[in-house]
Amino acid sequence: MEKKVLFCASTLDHLRQFHQPYLEAFARAGWEVWAAAEQVGELPWAHRVVALPLRKKFTSPENLLAVAQCRRLLARERFGLVSVHTALAGAVVRAAAWTLPRRPPICYTCHGYLFREQDGLGKWPYLLPEILCAPVTGLLLVMNGEDEQIARSRRLGRRIRRIDGMGFDGARFYPPSPQDRAAGRARWGFAPDEVVFVYAAEFSRRKNQALVLRAFARAGVPNGRLVLAGVGDLREECIRLAQQLGLSGRVLFPGEVDTAELVGFCDAVVSASHSEGLPFHLMEGMACGLPAAVTDIKGHRDLVEPEVTGLLCPPEDEAALAAAIARLAGEPDTRRAWGRAAQVRSGRYARQRVVPQVLGEYRQWLEGREGDG
Structure with a gap:
């Protein structure tokens, strides 16, 4: 397998709950699928799972260690796509990419900004990392209208697209008889x-x-x-x-x-x-x-x-x-x-509609980014 993709989130449970259909799609398409989170564990469709010392408190010194470890991982493996999720993992991975002379294509999926524009000074601890990471965010996926407005007005990514979530499992959730x-x-x-x-x-x-x-x-x-x-x-x-x-x-x-x-x-x-x-x-x-x-x-x-x-x-x-x-x-x-x-x-x-939508956004962006980053 030549092409490699890295999925990263703050916790392995997040990847298990929300992203397995995407890992499966890449694996079936011939990609070598990697995952990174706070611990190593079993993750269906992932060929490799690596641990980063991610800590929930943004200012934890261990998150700086996570940036350093992630930098080495990105430099060594030369991923064809990095798909990152959750605010903490998003900041760590993109900070690591900042320091590289050759950056991988990075897609950040925002699962909901933890601030609003009307929050005044209180929004800056959350908004500032997004502004600093914007230049290395090749594709930014947002899920609701307010976050899309924030992303576009603040230019938080090079390419910004709105998606309909990550897709719930319509085969399991329906009105019972x-x-x-x-x-x-x-x-x-x-x-x-x-x-x-x-x-x-x-x-x-x-x-x-x-x-x-x-x-x-x-x-x-x-x-x-x-x-x-x-x-x-x-x-x-x-x-x-x-x-x-x-x-x-x-x-x-x-x-x-x-x-x-x-x-x-x-x-x-x-x-x-x-x-x-x-x-x-x-x-x-x-x-x-x-x-x-x-x-x-x-x-x-x-x-x-x-x-x-x-x-x-x-x-x-x-x-x-x-x-x-x-x-x-x-x-x-x-x-x-x-x-x-x-x-x-x-x-x-529903998943059967949203998964193709999200995969299509990945594909269109990767096909059109020759020479980007």
């Missing part, structure tokens, strides 16, 4: 008359599960249930908050689960996230025929059409989110109609 739905709800312990809201995400300040809990308590829906799936540093804190709010018997914390075995048995998606790229949990819920009550932020507003597939609420507005939860719980006909519309809309973001 009435029989399967009844059986699935019984397995989870959901009563037939309960309205179940689901939020599957890492427990973090950005994902903001605490606000969802407060809004759910405030909504006062007697037949409502809430499922907060996932793991993370703030999970135990949220469990304590649920107890304090008197929600212990109405909120489930199942941990890390196969969401395909959960979402279709629920009734609506809820989220209070501060920032997103194009969130998988929302797309998967839509594909299962679920309406949404979510914050009006980038990523969410690209997916949810108000009063058609769900409701958008001002960020940090507990009362508005509570009202949205109460409305979805109290209007079953609306819930079903919006869910059907959401399921139709989700087709745009």
Whole structure:
């Protein structure tokens, strides 16, 4: 095999969850597929997996060591394409490329900038690395309208394209039959008359599960249930908050689960996230025929059409989110109609459509970049 491609992300789990179809496509096309993340492990379709000492805190000295190790890797292997994901890995790989006299073709996929233009001085710790890395970013892929506007106005890449996410698995997320739905709800312990809201995400300040809990308590829906799936540093804190709010018997914390075995048995998606790229949990819920009550932020507003597939609420507005939860719980006909519309809309973001779209962007850029970089 002559052509080599490197996929890099902050964690190996990120590559496993979101990028295996792309690794497979390159491997089947005859490329030697490499992967780099914070640890070595099994990764289907990758011929080689290397570890970089990536640390979540940007200012960690170990990230400088990661830059040095990545520089040696890029100089030695002469990759025909470097596809980098997540903010930390994106900064490390592109900083390493900066120092090379001969740079590989680098595509950075932005899964959601962690800032907004209106954030004032607070945006600069995140925006400045993007500005500095722009000259070595041959292809920049963004996933929502606000990030595209930022990228183009700030010229954060040589070639900027908007894609419809990375593609959810449409073969696993779809509305279950009435029989399967009844059986699935019984397995989870959901009563037939309960309205179940689901939020599957890492427990973090950005994902903001605490606000969802407060809004759910405030909504006062007697037949409502809430499922907060996932793991993370703030999970135990949220469990304590649920107890304090008197929600212990109405909120489930199942941990890390196969969401395909959960979402279709629920009734609506809820989220209070501060920032997103194009969130998988929302797309998967839509594909299962679920309406949404979510914050009006980038990523969410690209997916949810108000009063058609769900409701958008001002960020940090507990009362508005509570009202949205109460409305979805109290209007079953609306819930079903919006869910059907959401399921139709989700087709745009399915893997079978998006993977060819993204691979096409790679191909067009590589074919047209002779002499670039």
